[in-house]
Amino acid sequence: METKMLDVHVPLPLAERLDALAFALRLPRDEIVAEAITAWLDQEEQRRLVALRTIAAANTMIVVEHHRVIDWADSL
Numbered sequence: 252m253e254t255k256m257l258d259v260h261v262p263l264p265l266a267e268r269l270d271a272l273a274f275a276l277r278l279p280r281d282e283i284v285a286e287a288i289t290a291w292l293d294q295e296e297q298r299r300l301v302a303l304r305t306i307a308a309a310n311t312m313i314v315v316e317h318h319r320v321i322d323w324a325d326s327l
Contacts, residue, residue: 261269273280 269280269283272278273283276283
């Protein structure tokens, strides 16, 4: 698979946590970062899909005027 080099600045405490985890798991940092980015992208794509579906559903809803709802509730 082709790769692309990304330069990123992260807060030192985050970099230290990454280094500690990479050492503990005996994994390369880039493997951990790639997995984290994949998980984040999957999550954001799912959120976007849910938001778009919600908007589409809202656009198809039938709106009932407030006074009609009150009249109906009073008739119960």
